[in-house]
Amino acid sequence: xxxxxxxxxxxxxxxxxxxxxxxxxxxxxxxxxxxxxxxxxxxxxxxxxxxxxxxxxxxxxxxxxxxxxxxxxxxxxxxxxxxxxxxxxxxxxxxxxxxxxxxxxxxxxxxxxxxxxxxxxxxxxxxxxxxxxxxxxxxxxxxxxxxxxxxxxxxxxxxxxxxxxxxxxxxxxxxxxxxxxxxxxxxxxxxxxxxxxxxxxxxxxxxxxxxxxxxxxxxxxxxxxxxxxxxxxxxxxxxxxxxxxxxxxxxxxxxxxxxxxxxxxxxxxxxxxxxxxxxxxxxxxxxxxxxxxxxxxxxxxxxxxxxxxxxxxxxxxxxxxxxxxxxxxxxxxxxxxxxxxxxxxxxxxxxxxxxxxxxxxxxxxxxxxxxxxxxxxxxxxxxxxxxxxxxxxxxxxxxxxxxxxxxxxxxxxxxxxxxxxxxxxxxxxxxxxxxxxxxxxxxxxxxxxxxxxxxxxxxxxxxxxxxxxxxxxxxxxxxxxxxxxxxxxxxxxxxxxxxxxxxxxxxxxxxxxxxxxxxxxxxxxxxxxxxxxxxxxxxxxxxxxxxxxxxxxxxxxxxxxxxxxxxxxxxxxxxxxxxxxxxxxxxxxxxxxxxxx
Numbered sequence: 001x002x003x004x005x006x007x008x009x010x011x012x013x014x015x016x017x018x019x020x021x022x023x024x025x026x027x028x029x030x031x032x033x034x035x036x037x038x039x040x041x042x043x044x045x046x047x048x049x050x051x052x053x054x055x056x057x058x059x060x061x062x063x064x065x066x067x068x069x070x071x072x073x074x075x076x077x078x079x080x081x082x083x084x085x086x087x088x089x090x091x092x093x094x095x096x097x098x099x100x101x102x103x104x105x106x107x108x109x110x111x112x113x114x115x116x117x118x119x120x121x122x123x124x125x126x127x128x129x130x131x132x133x134x135x136x137x138x139x140x141x142x143x144x145x146x147x148x149x150x151x152x153x154x155x156x157x158x159x160x161x162x163x164x165x166x167x168x169x170x171x172x173x174x175x176x177x178x179x180x181x182x183x184x185x186x187x188x189x190x191x192x193x194x195x196x197x198x199x200x201x202x203x204x205x206x207x208x209x210x211x212x213x214x215x216x217x218x219x220x221x222x223x224x225x226x227x228x229x230x231x232x233x234x235x236x237x238x239x240x241x242x243x244x245x246x247x248x249x250x251x252x253x254x255x256x257x258x259x260x261x262x263x264x265x266x267x268x269x270x271x272x273x274x275x276x277x278x279x280x281x282x283x284x285x286x287x288x289x290x291x292x293x294x295x296x297x298x299x300x301x302x303x304x305x306x307x308x309x310x311x312x313x314x315x316x317x318x319x320x321x322x323x324x325x326x327x328x329x330x331x332x333x334x335x336x337x338x339x340x341x342x343x344x345x346x347x348x349x350x351x352x353x354x355x356x357x358x359x360x361x362x363x364x365x366x367x368x369x370x371x372x373x374x375x376x377x378x379x380x381x382x383x384x385x386x387x388x389x390x391x392x393x394x395x396x397x398x399x400x401x402x403x404x405x406x407x408x409x410x411x412x413x414x415x416x417x418x419x420x421x422x423x424x425x426x427x428x429x430x431x432x433x434x435x436x437x438x439x440x441x442x443x444x445x446x447x448x449x450x451x452x453x454x455x456x457x458x459x460x461x462x463x464x465x466x467x468x469x470x471x472x473x474x475x476x477x478x479x480x481x482x483x484x485x486x487x488x489x490x491x492x493x494x495x496x497x498x499x500x501x502x503x504x505x506x507x508x509x510x511x512x513x514x515x516x517x518x519x520x521x522x523x524x525x526x527x528x529x530x531x532x533x534x535x536x537x538x539x540x541x542x543x544x545x546x547x548x549x550x551x552x553x554x555x556x557x558x559x560x561x562x563x564x565x566x567x568x569x570x571x572x573x574x575x576x577x578x579x580x581x582x583x584x585x586x587x588x589x590x591x592x593x594x595x596x597x
Contacts, residue, residue, distance in 0.1 A: 030358040034351060036100060040064065042354045043336050045102065046316050048289065049329040051087070053322035060104060063333055066357055067156070070116060071292060071320055072438025072489070079118045079436070081152045081381050085373060088153035092370050102358075103366040105208070107156030111175055111434045112547060113141075113390070114148040118445045119382045121148065121390045121432050122550060125525060126161060126187075128397035128544035130177035130568035131594075133448040135190040137393050142194025144386045146207045151377035155364060156183060156208040158256060160191035160332040162243035163213065164528075165569065169223030169578055171493025174432060174525030174545055176218055178568030179591065181239050185246035187312050191251040200253050202365025204374045211247040213258035214274055216240040224547075225491035226259035231258070236262060237268065245282055253286040253360045257314060259294045268295045268305075274313030278475035287315035287356035293327065294318070301336040302327045307344050310336065315353035387549055394552025399542040400595040407517040407538035409559030409597060410478055413459045417512070418476035421483050421507055422468045423523045425451040432525055432545035433489030440487030447548025450482055450521065457554045465555050470510040478556070479511040481537075484523030497575055499529045508533040521553065527571040529578075542567075559597065566594040 018024055019033035034042070044064030046059065052074045054060070068091055070076075076087035082119070088106045095104035114120035123129070123141045132138070133574055142160070149157060164184050165176035177187040188211060195209035216236055220227030229236070239562035251274065257265045257274065267273065268290055278284050295309040295317060296302065305327075309317065319329040323407075339345040361367065377575050380386060400408070410417070423429045427447050448456075451466055458464065473479065483504035509532065511518045520537040534540070542565070543553055555561040571589035572578050 011041050020367065026286045026359050026362045029362050030355050031111055033100065033102070033358055034355055034431050037354070039337060039340060039350070040333070041100065042350050043333050045354050045357050046191050046314050046336070047329045047332055048318045049322065050320040051076070053320055053329065054321045057091055057094055060091050061097050063329065064098050064102070065104065065329065066102070067105045067107065067316060069106070069318065072109065072434070074117070075116065081117055081119060081378050083434055084117055085153035085378065089371050089373065096370060102371040103361060105361060105366065106154050107158055108154060108210070109209070109434060110145050110149055110157035110159050111161060113145050114152060114154070114381070115425045116436065117152050117381070118436060120445065121382055121386045122435055122445060122447065123390050123547050124393050125174040125432055125545040126177045127174045127525060127568060128193065129393060130183065130187060131399050131542070131544065131565040132393065132396040134396055135186055137396060139190040139194040141393050142191045143205070144389050146195045147205045147377055148381045148386065150205050150372050150374065151381045153372045153579050154207070155366070155372055156210065156254070156466060158210045158212060159195070160188055160209065160211060161213070161245060162188040162211050163218035164240050164243065164471065165218040166239070166500060166577070167219070167223035167581060168526040168569065169495050170218065170220065171225050171488060171490055171495070172217070179570070180568075181242040183568065185242040188243040189250045190245045192247050192252045196251060196253065198583065199251055200360070200363050202369065204377060206364070208253045208360060210254040210256050210289065210365060211244060211252045212256035213260070214244060214255050214278065215258060215267060216262050217258040217260045220260055222496075223293045223494060225494050228261040228264055228296060230263055234247065244278065248282045248284045253363070255284065255286065256289050256291055257294065259291050259297065266298055268314065269298050269308040269312045271312040279313060285356070286360055286418055287353065288313055288461050289316040290314050290318045292318055293320050296327055301341070302331065306332060306335045307339050310345050310349060310353070315356050330534050338442070359488050386444050390547060391549040391552040391555070394546040394549050395555040395561040397544055397546065397565050398553065398556045398563055399567055399593070401540040401589060402534070402537060403453050403539045403595050405517065405538055407478070407519055408557065410519065410557055412457060412462075412558050414462055414477050416463050416474060416476045417454070417458065418467065418473045418479045418511070418516070419451055419482070420467050420470040420473070420479060421494045421504070422448070422509060423482035423484055423521070424466065424480070425449045425468070427548065428487055429523055430545070430550060431487070431547050433487050433493065435487070437487050439492060444538050445548065446549040450550040450553050453550040454480070454552035454557070456551065457558050459500040473511065473514045476514060478517045478519060480519045480521065481511050482521045482523060483507060484528070485525060488525070494523065497576065498526070498572070498578060500531055501573045505531055505533045512536040519557070527569065529572060531573055533571070562597045563594065564596070566592045
């Protein structure tokens with residue numbers, strides 16, 4: 001009877017179990033727990049299922065799943081902070097009913113704020129944060145994001161993206177801090193510390209960071225998402241590895257492996273880079289997670305894919321499909337168990353993977369505090385204090401590309417101001433992709449558009465005319481034109497032609513015909529080829545994808561904040577230069593360019 005009690009968490013005797021003793025070192029607790037686990041329980045920890053793929057919430061308990069995620073369009077029934085908390089806590093309660101009561105780790109893509117949660121503050125995308133050249137602001141932004149995530153019950157951010165984007169045609173360019181590996185490495189360091197704190201801890205506002213996507217995803221040929229990065233190992237190490245070295249040194253607890261390939265070999269199966277370089281040479285002690293069904297791309301045989309990926313060094317597999325699909329989380333668990341039985345995957349490799357996952361869960365304090373229900377953190381979601389941090393990020397991210405005849409700043413006492421362009425009053429366009437919905441075009445959250453910010457800034461005597469299509473300009477003293485890209489994410493954002501849309505160019509030229517000074521604000525996830533809009537504008541502000549706090553744009557527009565933003569990447573002169581990967585001709589504007597007032 002005594003022996004039975006010693007292995008039954010939940011009974012009075014559980015206090016004697018080493019893995020449940022928070023006073024013991026993490027490594028000792030992990031070893032103790034691993035020694036008590038069956039093979040089924042170990043493999044369950046390596047499986048991550050999407051929320052909408054769960055056939056039943058009870059499957060968390062049945063299969064002992066180690067993690068659940070919300071993918072791009074995977075949301076709780078009620079999208080609110082309270083709705084997220086209820087869903088996450090409900091799944092956690094299932095995990096805590098398992099034999100060993102190993103808590104669940106819940107994650108989502110917090111790429112510019114807690115961007116899946118309605119009401120959360122949406123920050124500028126990384127390209128804008130990179131333009132601030134202010135690592136301290138990135139630290140603040142990611143700390144606010146961590147607080148808002150934890151307030152909604154979510155403890156794992158699939159961020160920061162530390163890609164070193166080399167080709168603006170890539171649809172994920174805006175997720176990169178810039179084209180300089182040293183600069184991305186510095187921002188990566190501060191982003192990791194913003195999420196996790198200076199050390200991943202049991203603090204209520206410390207969430208697990210996940211540097212992504214290892215390795216070389218920003219350098220694929222032609223900017224094709226999930227494509228092939230063709231280069232020497234010397235180039236790979238010099239250009240794409242530094243941000244990961246920095247993230248590891250900052251203590252990042254997880255790293256997501258890329259869909260992409262290096263010289264034709266999929267990263268999910270590259271043991272040399274995952275195990276020898278990342279875990280061995282760089283000394284990464286956290287765990288590796290795959291991207292969304294990424295291992296499926298290794299071969300047509302799913303069981304063989306599991307074998308290759310796990311042996312290469314992947315510790316947790318992201319599985320977006322449920323029972324009824326050929327590659328679901330039940331199939332993964334069954335296949336991996338067969339592979340161990342067949343000695344195609346060693347028990348030592350399983351133990352290494354599970355130990356890495358368990359150590360992170362212990363470091364996060366999940367065993368002592370599995371429910372992240374802190375009322376103060378929930379109350380702070382979308383607070384004025386958090387929005388102020390985002391506003392500071394926005395105004396510091398704006399890059400003044402042109403300012404002829406000192407068109408900017410505008411006077412708050414201007415008599416007649418025309419504002420044109422759909423982007424001036426479109427929060428979805430202002431935020432871009434990964435905002436509530438995956439591609440950014442779904443249900444919106446709360447925020448201030450650029451037009452609303454302008455109206456809140458100018459004198460009550462200023463007459464503002466807003467015309468989305470520029471058909472009614474009147475006789476303005478100045479025209480503000482807001483143009484740019486409509487929302488997109490990932491591979492749907494890949495483009496071979498980065499010309500500013502013809503209708504946008506026509507809008508700028510229509511504004512020029514009014515005879516008044518023209519200020520063009522560009523909303524985009526990357527530099528666009530400006531064409532005739534360059535000459536037709538007196539001033540041009542690159543506002544990137546600023547997020548919910550449009551007041552930061554108005555701060556610069558009317559001189560409450562002088563522009564300090566610097567280009568995080570070269571600005572191309574034409575599409576031919578893009579196709580040549582910037583190696584021919586001089587760019588329109590160099591890396592680091594930015595005019596002051």
